[in-house]
Amino acid sequence: MLDTILAILHMCIFPGGVFALAVALFFKALDRRIAARVQRRVGPPLIQPVLDIAKLLTKETLIPRTAHRAAFIMAPVLAFTGMAVCAAFIPVPGVYSGLTNMGDLLVILYLLPIPAIALMLGAAASSNTFSSVGFSREMLMTLAYELPLIMILLAVAMLVGKETGVGAEFSLANILSYQAANGSLGFHPVMLPAFVAYMIFLPGTMGVAPFDIPEAEQEVLEGPLLEYGGPLLALYQIGSALKTFVVLGLGVALFFPGTLCDFWPVNLVWFVVKCFLLMLVTLTVVKAATGRFRIDQAFWFYIKFPAVLALISLVLVWWL
């Protein structure tokens, strides 16, 4: 009983829910601000993501007459809850070690595509031509970036499992303790290709330029999000913000979980700073400097580079 309550608290307050949302919205504001700065603009105020969500809550909700009502409303809720649960599985090194200590990497692997699937569900339910185009693009993108992700996680699990002698280690807590003892995986020469692959995976899964093809506003009028407005769109935005936290936190936990000292607030801040640096390199700078791929280019890009890099890591782990 106590475990259940604790798990729900972890999902709602820390590190999922409130904490993740606060960090993610702050990151989003910084992201927009820095992207503006590198383009010699001023950019929006730091409170802007909160204002956007407040604005969306005051707008009226329009549901198309031809839409499947239940699925249309369910999809954003699914995206939000899926990510709120997933955030509870992200360990904060030195502060919080994850919801369970066995097999949570697999759970994260299952929960991560939920926003994309919810987006596809909503797009299919909204009965709009442009949404359908966005739906098919989103599906192709998901296929493209899930393949490297699976191989990256497998490479990490196999490396740690081989060293500790259990075959494949799918527990994030054990991966963290292994890294605490033997140094971060990001500095491990074998894992370097996998880390680069993870960095390329990030903009794809977050749907930012140059991989914002499903939500391309000039081509398909924001694709799957086309028919959404008001509070439902706000839910999507919150879900997407939580996903930023999840993928960045997962990257930090997998590759650079080092802690500074035993004092937990310092570790917490250090974790947030590392997440921010990862976002700066992989999302903000790339977003500010690039245009948009075509969908076939993006698909083959993911098959050619991150998948091959992750495969190299996987094969090296297997052999060495």
Added chain:
Amino acid sequence: MAGFLKVLLRNVLQGPSTDPYPLGPTFSPDSIRGKVVVDPTMCIGCGMCVHVCTAGAINIQHNENGHVITIYRNSCCLCANCHLYCPTGAITLTDDWHSAHEQAVKYQQIEQQHIDYEPCLGCGTPVRVMPLALVSKLYAGKPDVDPEHVRHLCPRCRQMEDAVRTYNLQHPEAPASGNDEA
């Protein structure tokens, strides 16, 4: 590959190049074409601006005691043809580009000037008083002409005056002989 990073870094170091407007001051280029204004002392109601206006935004209404020139700013396409073709230079385009306004005041966005006629000093018919600048241009080399007097004459009376002055006639009230001589 590193080229774009160099550009980004340079941009960060240089800082934003954003104009502070509308939170702060902005600039107006010298040649900007803003709201149209009519100088009521110069407009002679010839109608050239109405003829050349691309958007049909100018209207001149004549009546017996004067004329009214109206420019609808919400139709004006700022081409400045009126400024170019105006014979007296009465129409100018200012550098005031603050054109945004609410719907409630949409139909007040006009430039309107009433030009009243005054009775001719010679015959008494209502006449557009000639702009002083125009008179001094017309009678540039004639110091003996009183511009203030001449500009209050109707064209016919002015012709008389000119004829009398040119041929040193004594009686302006005898137009027949003057015309014959001319």
Added chain:
Amino acid sequence: MSNLLNKLSVRSPWLFRINAGSCNGCDVELATTALIPRFDVERFGCRYCGSPRHADVVLITGPVTLKMRDKVLKLWDEIPNPKVTVAVGICPISGGVFRDSYSLAEPLDHLIPVDVNVPGCPPRPQAILEGVVLAKKIWMRKLGIEEG
């Protein structure tokens, strides 16, 4: 609570543009306000959105041609309330240089309630920014908040 939300909401006006048969002059100026660092419309929390469902401030350019009339009306109806309509350029306001053409419908404010006019052919980017700021004021009035 809802009053607070309303007060916060006006600081995030998302822009949507409808081209009702424009010559693209005004559209270029709208793109300029968004993309050129000098005018950076994102400072006010604005964002050009691709979908009418996300819009708060709708910018309409172009004289409303007969072919576009029904589409403009349909698109305008798709935008959730509260919304503010801004007519950009002289064409939607009066017909501009195309006035009295056989292919034009009526001026925009005969079809839908327009809130702000930004005349010009095209208006300066700064004038469009002025119009957006004015639209924010009108949005506050529509929500019943006194200006401050």
